[in-house]
Amino acid sequence: MATIGGARALHMEKEIGSLEAGKQADVIVVDTTAPHATPMYNVYSELVFALKASDVKTVVVGGKIVMEDRRMLTLNEPEILAKAQEYKKKIVESLAAPAKN
DSSP states (O other): OTTHHHHHHTTOTTTSSSOOTTSOOEEEEEOOOSGGGOSOSOHHHIIIIIOOGGGEEEEEETTEEEEETTEESSSOHHHHHHHHHHHHHHHHHHHHSOOOO
16 A cells, blocks of 8 residues: 555656566665564564654665665764754744844
8 A cells, every 4th residue: 555556646657666677666674673572573663653763773765775874875964963052042032032012
């Protein structure tokens, strides 16, 4: 339903929806060895109900590896975190400022 069924609903099953040569695809590699993932009875239920975002090890988008071994390869994480701190400071300052009428 989430793959080829979704693609069919969008009339895009020739371009997406399954892993085939010539189709666009995004793929994730998930670590299923964590205690919260054990024991695994059904892989689909496991993916939906037991696994977490932090269990994703590798992400491939359109054939390009964007995260490998939980390390972002296409983003500058220190720069992003520094920018987030700048925004935090501005937000805190704006909350402390008296309201303007």
